[in-house]
Amino acid sequence: MSSNAHNSGPTAHTLGPTPLNKATSPQLFTLQSIPGQGKGLVASRAITPGTLLISEAPLFAIPSAASERDLATHLRTLPKESQRAFLSLHNSRAGAGEPLSNIVRTNAYPLGPGSDLGGIFPLIARINHSCRPNAQHAWNGNEGEETVYAVREIKEGEQLSLSYHEGGPSSERRKALKEFFGFDCTCEMCGMLKDQIDISDERLRRAKTLDKAIGDARRVRMTPDAALKDCRELLRIYEEERVADLRVPRLYYDAFQICAMHSDKARAKVFAERSREARVMCEGEKSEEAEIMAALVKDPARFENFGTTKKWKLEKVPGGLDGIELEKWLWRET
Numbered sequence: 001m002s003s004n005a006h007n008s009g010p011t012a013h014t015l016g017p018t019p020l021n022k023a024t025s026p027q028l029f030t031l032q033s034i035p036g037q038g039k040g041l042v043a044s045r046a047i048t049p050g051t052l053l054i055s056e057a058p059l060f061a062i063p064s065a066a067s068e069r070d071l072a073t074h075l076r077t078l079p080k081e082s083q084r085a086f087l088s089l090h091n092s093r094a095g096a097g098e099p100l101s102n103i104v105r106t107n108a109y110p111l112g113p114g115s116d117l118g119g120i121f122p123l124i125a126r127i128n129h130s131c132r133p134n135a136q137h138a139w140n141g142n143e144g145e146e147t148v149y150a151v152r153e154i155k156e157g158e159q160l161s162l163s164y165h166e167g168g169p170s171s172e173r174r175k176a177l178k179e180f181f182g183f184d185c186t187c188e189m190c191g192m193l194k195d196q197i198d199i200s201d202e203r204l205r206r207a208k209t210l211d212k213a214i215g216d217a218r219r220v221r222m223t224p225d226a227a228l229k230d231c232r233e234l235l236r237i238y239e240e241e242r243v244a245d246l247r248v249p250r251l252y253y254d255a256f257q258i259c260a261m262h263s264d265k266a267r268a269k270v271f272a273e274r275s276r277e278a279r280v281m282c283e284g285e286k287s288e289e290a291e292i293m294a295a296l297v298k299d300p301a302r303f304e305n306f307g308t309t310k311k312w313k314l315e316k317v318p319g320g321l322d323g324i325e326l327e328k329w330l331w332r333e334t
């Protein structure tokens with residue numbers, strides 16, 4: 001779930017009714033009551049990273065500007081079973097008017113980044129939030145389904161979790177979760193001791209600064225060494241914070257772009273492959289983004305800004321590098 005889906009109200013129907021939730025591996029988890037969080041999905045056995053947990057078509061999808069009335073009209077067109085499935089979902093603003101819109105705000109996921117459409121996925125909607133999630137959701141436009149992949153080891157008895165927020169220091173996360181989704185987060189990360197939260201917050205504040213600096217195109221062009229160094233530091237923070245979601249492939253893609261812009265095909269290829277692998281972990285082999293990365297692995301020169309400068313021109317990875325030596329070369333630390 002993302003804040004844009006939650007901030008957007010429902011309207012007309014763009015997709016017709018679809019069969020009720022189709023779990024890819026229903027034996028992997030069960031629906032259970034979770035203290036302080038309502039219901040949630042709990043792993044029935046140990047699950048390895050990269051496992052497809054759910055692939056689910058939307059019960060229906062609605063544009064963000066939809067009204068309560070539009071939603072009511074649309075609901076009446078759905079089979080009774082679908083109506084019941086929708087109405088049984090959690091409403092984080094129960095009693096605060098507009099019940100149908102509030103169920104949508106509590107449970108909808110956007111159909112892809114920046115999409116104006118929110119989809120209702122009855123099974124995925126049962127996955128609670130964690131500030132350190134063990135799963136990642138994504139819209140697969142080719143399949144017309146929302147997927148959820150495990151991105152970390154999940155122990156038997158552990159809850160499956162997604163992040164409803166883009167991440168950041170605890171005060172920011174908690175404020176946004178309260179404001180947009182109406183709950184005080186009780187995830188494992190928010191339950192850490194104050195000392196641990198302080199350490200984590202310091203790292204995550206630094207992560208925000210680094211992320212902003214890496215996104216500065218002029219800096220990437222003028223001082224690529226500094227930008228690549230920032231990527232390296234940010235990756236270390238992600239490792240310390242055990243971040244395993246889409247931030248990882250995005251970071252490798254940033255490193256790819258820096259190298260490609262300055263004509264370093266050798267490093268660009270390695271970063272493109274790491275980005276692809278991390279993307280597959282989060283979204284599976286059929287992910288459109290993973291396919292785009294696969295094309296860039298084959299030929300980094302396909303990147304639109306490839307070769308803006310010739311500063312780092314390099315064709316091939318030097319032979320005989322592995323382990324620490326490879327990492328040092330890759331991040332230009334030698």
Ligand SMILES: C[S@@+](CC[C@H](N)C(=O)[O-])C[C@H]1O[C@@H](n2cnc3c(N)ncnc32)[C@H](O)[C@@H]1O
Nearest residue numbers: 037038039090092125126128129183185186187
């Ligand atoms: C999309 S629903 C998730 C499934 C829901 N628990 C249920 O019973 O259907 C989102 C709601 O779950 C609860 N929730 C999810 N994650 C939580 C968390 N980390 N801490 C406390 N409550 C949480 C909140 O009530 C939130 O509005």
